[in-house]
Each structure stands twice: as structure tokens, then as C-alpha cells.
Amino acid sequence: MSDHKPTGIKRWLFTTNHKDIGTLYLWFAFIMFFIGGAMAMVIRAELLQPGMQVVDPLFFNSMTTMHGLIMVFGAVMPAMVGFANWMVPMMIGAPDMALPRMNNWSFWILPFAGTMLVSTLFMEGGGPAFGWTFYAPLSTTFAPASTDFFIFAVHMLGFSSIMGAINIIATILNMRAPGMTLMKMPLFVWTWLITAFLLIAVMPVLAGAVTMMLTDRNFGTSFFDAAGGGDPVLFQHVFWFFGHPEVYIMILPAFGIVSQIIPTFARKQLFGYASMVYATAAIAFLSFIVWAHHMFTVGMPVAGELYFTYATVMIAVPTAVKVFNWTATMWKGSMTFETPMLWAVAFVFLFTIGGFTGLMMGVAPADFQYHDSYFIVAHFHYVLVTGAVFAIIAGIYYWIPKWTGNMYDEKLGKLHFWLSTISVNILFFPQHFLGLAGMPRRIPDYAVQFAEFNFMSSIGGFAFGLSQVLFLYIVIKCIRGGEKATDQVWENPEGLEWTIASPAPYHTFETAPQVK
């Protein structure tokens, strides 16, 4: 079969090819990662020392809000969908995604939604400044006019995610090669199958929340306005019923990526494959019944607080099983430490630290003190940056030779790893101390006893930000050339993606492979 493809801009606008669309998703995510990262630099610059020097408090709030929204909806989620597009068909021996035209649409909504979201910063009254959790009534009665554009952007992002999820489920359930039974699927495919169901379940809930906001703001309803008989706490329940599964939407595919990488470089089969699948499913199920642990201080009945404490700490069991399984996979392996493995090992260590603080905050009476402090900021950056983002970077180093046909620069890759891993800990570890000492989150200025650790954190932040520019350089360098990758790329890796040529031809598995 020929490798014919359209050329120029039309190739990208009209493409229905899963590899092209995967590339588009990944580049979109990369651009948004830098935009959101630039906002984080503004935040850390203002917090470098006490006093107000760089931005006014309202713009600071816009920065924390947009940084969160862009990183969650613009960077991490699209990057994971990009991996799914590239890898799921190649891992299950399918020629493409099940619904290629919808695939095109679900990507091309994103740049418009992202542009609309970012454009709010330039509108009169400023962009959304109520936190990425947009609690009512700060986001309804008291929000700037640009909030309606934010709502529309969230709706569009939701369409895109739901269509992407439908496509992934349809592909995995219908297009597996003969012999590729469910329990033979690579773990990355499993984690994405479960993630896709989470997306379909909760994105409509988010759409409901923002629609209620829209009518509260413009059409005289009072869903979240106590003065009109509504309930501001209802907003938080609806939001976190979406929000908690959402954090697993970002981390489950990361588990999948790491579960592909560690066995390859330990030269040993993944330990406890079946328990990994069950643990993923258990985490997904638990994610629906723990949402109110984000809102222990809203004044719930004590029975509710007890229930949400017990349910929340239960998540530690399947998560611990996963960490133990990765450990046992490395145990008595024959390990080498190419760049993807370094990132994956760092993921196991640092994600575990984020998991520990998560367990601490799951316990209601203690959480009353951690809540809304820098402790939670440290926690979720450990699980999302050194968790999800580290896994994404690991995955890019792992599969980029297959995508481009070239090896990346191993020396620079390792430099990127060490710079990032050291700076990210200087950035986020002191935030634990700040939170325990009593510094609230989302403040543009702070009491002087918080000065030293904020300074340290900001320096770490600038270093981490700069390190990612190196990553951009490494990726571009790899695309443009480099040592040719073999078809297998690594030493005897497992999986169908390593049976095809490097770079992967435009069309693969037009004849389904037979899986034994």
C-alpha cells in the first residue's frame, strides 16, 4: 500500500488519519503547556518576594485561574488524547480509529475553544478570576462579563472530550485484531478504555454546571444564588462530581504509559497485569463516590464527613497495589536507564509522595487544617506535574523514535530529566511547609514569615520552566533528524507497535495481525 498523503495545510485541516490527529493533539497540548506555563511564571514572579511588584491582585487571580484551566483542559487532557490517537490503533492492531471523521472534528474544536478561553484575558473587566474550580457566586453574580465566553469555551472542550471518548471506546471494543482479547490488551489501552467511560460520565455533569451558571448570570435563574432560593453549595457538589473523576481522567492514562515503559527497560513482564486492570477499574469506580472530600469545610453533616473520609482513604488500596506492582516489575529485572525509564522511575517516586499527601487530606479532621492552604497546592502539583506531566514526557521519549523514525538526543534527554526533576522538587516541596505553616492558596501577597520558602519555590519554578524549553528543542531536533531508529527501537519491547517500521507508515495494519 502506498504512503500517499495530501500535502500542505489541507493535510492537517481535513485529515482523518489517527497519526496526524495524534500529532495535532500533541502539538496543541505542547503550545498550551507553554502558555499555561508562562502564566505560572507570572504567578511565581509575583510570589518571589513579599509585597506587590509585578501584577495587580485581580490579574493575579486571572493567572491562577487560567493557568489551572489551560493546564487541565488544554495541556494534560489533549496530550493524553494525542497518545490515545497515535498508540491505541497501533497497540490493538487496528488500521485507524473507528470514527475517523468525528476524530477530525473533536480535535479541530479544541483550537477554537482554547483561543476563546485565552481571549477573555484581553476583554474589558479581565478574564475569569475565580479559580479553575469557579465556585459560585464568585463566578456568577460577581464575575466579569468575559465569564460567558469562558462558559462557551468549556462547553466546546466538553464536546471535544466526549467525542474523543466515544471514538476511543468504539475503537477498542470493535477494532481489536483477531486474538487480541480484552485481557491481552496493553495496559495503556486498558487505562484509556476506563478513562473514556469516565469522560462520558462526567463531562455532561460539567456542562450542566456551566449551563446553570449561564442561566443564573443571564436569564434570571437562581440555581446557585441563596437570595433567590438557590444553593451555592450545590455548585460545589455538581462541580466535584465532575471534578474528582476528572483528576483520574488525567492520571489513569499516565498509569498506562508508565506500565508500558517500566517492563520494557526492566526487560521483564509487567507484574500483576490482571490486578493492574482491576485496580484501575476500582480507582475509577471509587472516583464517583468521594467527591465531597474536596469540600469538608462547607458544613456537611458529620455522617457525611465520616462517609467521605472512609470512602476516600479506600482509594489508597488500589493505588498502593499499582505502586507495588511497578516495584515488583523492576525487582530482579535487568534494568537500563534510557531517558523514558528515568522519567518513569521518577514518576513512581514522586507520584507516590503526592499519593501520601492525598491520603493525609482524605482524613476529614486533619483536612480542616490542610484545606485551601499551600499543602493542597503542593499535593496536586505532585500528582499532576510529577505524575501526569512526567508520564506524558516519558511517553514522548518512549514513542517519539517510532513516530519520527529518529532517536532523540539521549544526552540532552537525560539533562532535561535531571534539570526538571531537581527543579520541580525545589518548586513544589517547600509548598508543603508553607501550607502547614498557614499560608492560604490563591493569594498574590503573603506575610513575611512565608518569604524564604516562596523565594525558593519561585527559583525552582523558573528553572523548571526554562528546562521545558530544552524539551522543545530536543523534540524539534528529533523530528528534523538524528540517529535512525530501528523498528524495535528498544531491546525486545512487548507490543504490536514495535512490529511495524520506524517511522510508522501513514497507514498501518490494513491487514489485521494475528495475536497469539
Place this chain on the structure above:
Amino acid sequence: MSASKIMRKLFSLLCAGLVLLPASVFADYKLNLTPSVTQLGQDIYDLHMLILWLVTIVGIVVFAVIIYSLINHRKSKGAVAAQFHESATVEFVWTVIPFIILVAIAVPATKTLLKLEDTSNADLTIKATGWQWKWEYEYLDNGVHFFSNLDKASNDARQMNSGTDPRTVANYLLDVDKPIVVPVNKKIRVLTTSNDVIHAWWVPELAIKRDAIPGFINESWFKAEKTGIYRGQCAELCGKDHGFMPIVVNVVSENDYNDWVAKQKKMAAASAAGASKTWSKADLMKRGQEVYNTSCAACHQANGQGLPGVFPAIAGGKITTGPVKAHIDIVVKGKAGTAMQAFGAQLNAGDLAAVITFERNAFGNNTGDVVQPSQISR
């Protein structure tokens, strides 16, 4: 220099930095949860330490296994990969162990939580109402009532490029113009609610944090066992000046508390008397500027220009240069559905008259109008 050399150099520099910094700069820096002056707070602290130790031990064990493996099971050392990839026994054991640890945490957690939520038999009840961006306190047992704003020194220093080094301001951002005063060793019930958006009332040393939600009244409590001044901040993002609405609780002996209450009542009576007086324009303007800076400048800005699209300008504003009656109305009653608060509840008639007079004559408005306290109707 090769990449690996640069890498090694950077690494050693950073390691040296990490080791040296804590010893010198951070000598007396707080690393752990703030210790509390309440019994409940001590229980919470102990619970925090229990969980912290448990996860630290688990962490050390797991990380030690991984690190041992990373060092010894590497190809360069000639390690040959083993073939095992599952074990029902091992997997069962390491599912049960975390479960047992969780039960060990859940038992003390439940006890502490039940205590934390028991607000019965309080000696004194204080209602704390969050406003953008200050706290209103009402002592339900004796009628003492006042607003508590960020103190002037912090407020001046926190303005953009103020030229004041925050390190020279005592209790920067953690001081208020009027703290709440409570007696020691008494169970204080705190009711939290809000006038506008959601706030949260947090004082770490009293181990109390509760959301203040419009339309709801939440209950929590503390019983300080040591006199002293305890400082906290709003914990829930509540808009532009979320970082600038601290909480200060002054815990004093019972006698001092009673004296303070008597003094508050006298001051309230004096302030009511001022409301019937007729003021000169100069006095109104002077007082008006003070009130404006405390109560209005956060939104309408110190120069009266407001923030386009968010907060309207006072300078040349439709209301501030229009009919006096409408101006008094909006200041006293606020504007529903916007951030404009009803200041009738916050300021006495004298202050209201002063600030309205100020707004009508400052920032180039020059209407010449003088508003007297007698014109203010609520």
C-alpha cells in the same frame, strides 16, 4: 564542557545548596503543622503526626526496595531478568496491609471528627460574616458589633510598588484595625456566614477553619487554653482582595474581656450621639477621605477611577455627580446583583454622610453638595 560535565556540576551545586540552606537561612523556619493552643487542635496535630509517620514508614520501605532494585538489578551489573510476573499470595498480602493501616487511621480520625463537630454547650457565640474584603463580628450574647479591616500599615505597604518593605511592617497582612476579643478557657462557638461570595474563617493556631457561605450559617468552635494574639486569614478565594482580609483573635483573661465589652458599649453610644450633630464641610471631607480609603478604595480605587468593566469610577460618575438622593440610596442600600455592598449596615450615619460628601466633591466632581448625617435614612 560536555553536557554530562555541566550536569554533574549543576547537580553538585544544587545538592550543596539544598544542604546548606536549611542550616543557615531556615534555622527557625516552621516545617510542620502549626501547633495549636486548643485541646482539639492538639488532637488534630497528633492525628496529623500519626498519618505522617505511617506514610513516612511506608514510603521508606517502598522506596528502599525500589532503590535497592535500581542499584542491583541493572543490566550493566550483569543482572538477568527473572521470569515471575504474578503471585496471588503476595498480591493478597499487599492489598490487605494498606487496608489495615487505613483502619488504624480511621479510628482516631472518627473520634477527633466527632469532637470537632460538637458545638454544644458554648459559653459565648460570635457570628462572623464575610464581606468583600473584611469581616463583620457580632457577639450574639451581648450585642457587641463591629467590622474588622486590614490595618492601615499593611494596606499602605501592599499597594503596587508602595516603596515600603513589607519586612518593616509589623505583622504584615496579618493585622486588623479591630481584632475580636474572647475570654480564655471558654468554649467559643463561631457562626460563619457571608454577605456576598464564599469566604472561609481560618485561624491555624486555634485549629478552626469553616466556610462562610451566603444563605447558610455554619457552626464551629474553639476553646483557647492560653492568652495571646492569634492570627489567620480568609482561606477561600473571594475575589480581588482575597489575600487582604486577615482575622485576629485576641484571647484575654475573663476580667479583661468584661472590661473590653463595657468599653465597646460606651463607644457605640458615643457614635450614635455623633449621628445627630451637624458637621462642617471640611470635617466631612476629612472624615470622608478616611472612610473612603477603608471602605471604598479597594474597588473604586484610591484615585476614584475604578476598574473599567469591573468597578465603576467615582470621578465623574453618573451617580456621584447626579441627584444626592440616589447617591445616598446606593451607598446605604447597595446594588443587588453586583459587588456594591449595603454600607448602611456597616457605617454610622456620620461616616456615611462624610463619605458621600467626599465622593461628591473629590476627584474633580466638585458638585458642592454637603450631606449631613440627618439626611441619611436607612
